[in-house]
Amino acid sequence: MSAIVVFIDQVAAPGKLHAIHHQLLTLARGAGEPVAVVAGPVSAGLAAELGSYGVSRVLSSEQAELGEFLVAPKADLVAQAAAAVSAAAVLVDNGAQGKEIAARVGVALDAGVITDAVALTSDGGALVAHKSVLAGSYTVQARATTAVAVISVKSHSVEASPAAEASVPVVEAVTVAFAPGSLGARVTQRTPRAVSGRPELEDARIVVAGGRGVDGDFGPVEELADVLGAAVGASRAAADAGWISHAAQVGQTGKKVSPQLYISVGISGAIQQKAGMQTSKLIVAVNKDLDSPIFEIADFGIVGDLFKVLPQAVEEIKRRRA
Amino acid sequence: MNIVVLVKYVPDTQFDRHLTGENHLLDRNESILSELDEYALEAALALTDERGGAKAGNNVTALTLGPAAAAAAVKKSLQIGATAGLHISDEALAGSDASATSLVLAAAIRTLGPVDLVITGMASTDGETSIIPAQLAARLGLPQLTFASSLELEGATVTVRRDGDDFSEEIQATLPVLVSVTDQANEPRYPNFKGILAAKKKKVTTLSLAELGVPVDAVGLVGSKTTVTDAAERPARTAGVIITDSGDAGIQLVDFLAAQKLF
Ligand SMILES: Cc1cc2nc3c(=O)[nH]c(=O)nc-3n(C[C@H](O)[C@H](O)[C@H](O)COP(=O)(O)OP(=O)(O)OC[C@H]3O[C@@H](n4cnc5c(N)ncnc54)[C@H](O)[C@@H]3O)c2cc1C
Numbered sequence: 001m002s003a004i005v006v007f008i009d010q011v012a013a014p015g016k017l018h019a020i021h022h023q024l025l026t027l028a029r030g031a032g033e034p035v036a037v038v039a040g041p042v043s044a045g046l047a048a049e050l051g052s053y054g055v056s057r058v059l060s061s062e063q064a065e066l067g068e069f070l071v072a073p074k075a076d077l078v079a080q081a082a083a084a085v086s087a088a089a090v091l092v093d094n095g096a097q098g099k100e101i102a103a104r105v106g107v108a109l110d111a112g113v114i115t116d117a118v119a120l121t122s123d124g125g126a127l128v129a130h131k132s133v134l135a136g137s138y139t140v141q142a143r144a145t146t147a148v149a150v151i152s153v154k155s156h157s158v159e160a161s162p163a164a165e166a167s168v169p170v171v172e173a174v175t176v177a178f179a180p181g182s183l184g185a186r187v188t189q190r191t192p193r194a195v196s197g198r199p200e201l202e203d204a205r206i207v208v209a210g211g212r213g214v215d216g217d218f219g220p221v222e223e224l225a226d227v228l229g230a231a232v233g234a235s236r237a238a239a240d241a242g243w244i245s246h247a248a249q250v251g252q253t254g255k256k257v258s259p260q261l262y263i264s265v266g267i268s269g270a271i272q273q274k275a276g277m278q279t280s281k282l283i284v285a286v287n288k289d290l291d292s293p294i295f296e297i298a299d300f301g302i303v304g305d306l307f308k309v310l311p312q313a314v315e316e317i318k319r320r321r322a
Numbered sequence: 323m324n325i326v327v328l329v330k331y332v333p334d335t336q337f338d339r340h341l342t343g344e345n346h347l348l349d350r351n352e353s354i355l356s357e358l359d360e361y362a363l364e365a366a367l368a369l370t371d372e373r374g375g376a377k378a379g380n381n382v383t384a385l386t387l388g389p390a391a392a393a394a395a396v397k398k399s400l401q402i403g404a405t406a407g408l409h410i411s412d413e414a415l416a417g418s419d420a421s422a423t424s425l426v427l428a429a430a431i432r433t434l435g436p437v438d439l440v441i442t443g444m445a446s447t448d449g450e451t452s453i454i455p456a457q458l459a460a461r462l463g464l465p466q467l468t469f470a471s472s473l474e475l476e477g478a479t480v481t482v483r484r485d486g487d488d489f490s491e492e493i494q495a496t497l498p499v500l501v502s503v504t505d506q507a508n509e510p511r512y513p514n515f516k517g518i519l520a521a522k523k524k525k526v527t528t529l530s531l532a533e534l535g536v537p538v539d540a541v542g543l544v545g546s547k548t549t550v551t552d553a554a555e556r557p558a559r560t561a562g563v564i565i566t567d568s569g570d571a572g573i574q575l576v577d578f579l580a581a582q583k584l585f
Contacts, residue, residue, distance in 0.1 A: 107424070188492045
């Protein structure tokens, strides 16, 4: 069976796997033999977790360069490990770093790169990536025409499932030969972002997003999000105003989300905002201006004041649950 | 200082965009200079302005790759303030994927002699993959400082901020480097009358693949390493029920959520 490499970063926050890693390993197991390539330490717990997803081979490096420089050394690791195991495919997460690793691995292995995959299927042994393009207006299927396919995969492209039988992985330490150009961009400072305790935007089943209409007060948006177990999103106007972190921004230059439900609050629905949310299953909009473009795509629209509508909805949900 | 800015000519996101033909290529009519590249251009111009501008020997070359019409992206960049243009134009390029595109862009940049900085936008607004900057840095052997939300140059040291999901990072490198900037990096300037007049006198070089020394079979659909096998247009979203709050909209919202089994 051909090796399918899954990249797992353990440099900045070592210890355990993320949901996306479970998903990538599940995809890899379906397509061949999953091989985990780990940047950073492989603790006993991590090895056991990898084993529970059917990984029997782990290639890891703890070279300091992996953490000291931006992206490129990790890409060197992935490319060299993938070559060493004659991988048929390399799977990485679809974050900024994941996509860039995919890009550089593509150059190193002379391989086709596909980003933003939302599902992987197999056609005669070749991996077919399904993705949505042009701000969600098309869905396409793409594949690499090269011996190795490099694919960055979005969260939720598969339901993660542990292997029927856990394996005990063999961990091999590898030494990466870093390209000179890879050791140029030094990370001189790294500040962890504050954690909200709410679900991640890309993982959430429900997103409640606020815009300029919240006028500096995300309270009502957060309260509705919390009773629904939802993630909090924002328009660029709200993030630019400093009312919420840019990490919460949804849109062309922010996160692309497609939850079961997107509740848009005090957001006009500019084209750049729509680009990040219009593939949501259901869209609810609360906006006091009936002419806002968001109403053109909302399944349920409320023309009203968010400071009245949201607290009332929150009370009603609590009442019905009581 | 010599700076190259990548400027892409892309279909205007304000209009519906379409994939056409059996190879599912993007219909490139109604195109404009990608708005995300305006941030790259601004970053370059701000750096050169601080250092005495073109008069002090600072060059900002706007580089584009695309059909004849893509010259418009270079022209607009010159109007905004770039000092020269380079347009790689060849019919064989149609359908090139990121790998083929970055190969040609790297060859184009090599024709410009020593370059201090290559600056790009965070993504194109058509393909939206963000992989060209990383591939270009890899091919040119330059340090990559990507997704920069701020950019500073002191002596030969470039410092950028990168605001990721888990971390906010400060990254440094020594020239020459490749930087991609986000829309947080600056406020792009617009062309003014003086700039529009001045642009007419600026030099634009157009090169074919043969002139670049890139073989035709390394690009286009043949030279690409990925292929799109199928494309389907999603039905456009339509408006649903719209109510006006008359005091109980919050309750109606909950009714809607309950009917959808969402709480
Ligand atoms: C290159 C580029 C990239 C961009 N990327 C993004 C992106 O990723 N994401 C993004 O969102 N935008 C992006 N934008 C910005 C986008 O064009 C809009 O400016 C932005 O989305 C507007 O945010 P908004 O809807 O919150 O604000 P506005 O357009 O000001 O809308 C505020 C809305 O709130 C409503 N409102 C006000 N008070 C209330 C109230 N009390 N109750 C109910 N409703 C109320 C108003 O009726 C109005 O419709 C980008 C722009 C550019 C140029």
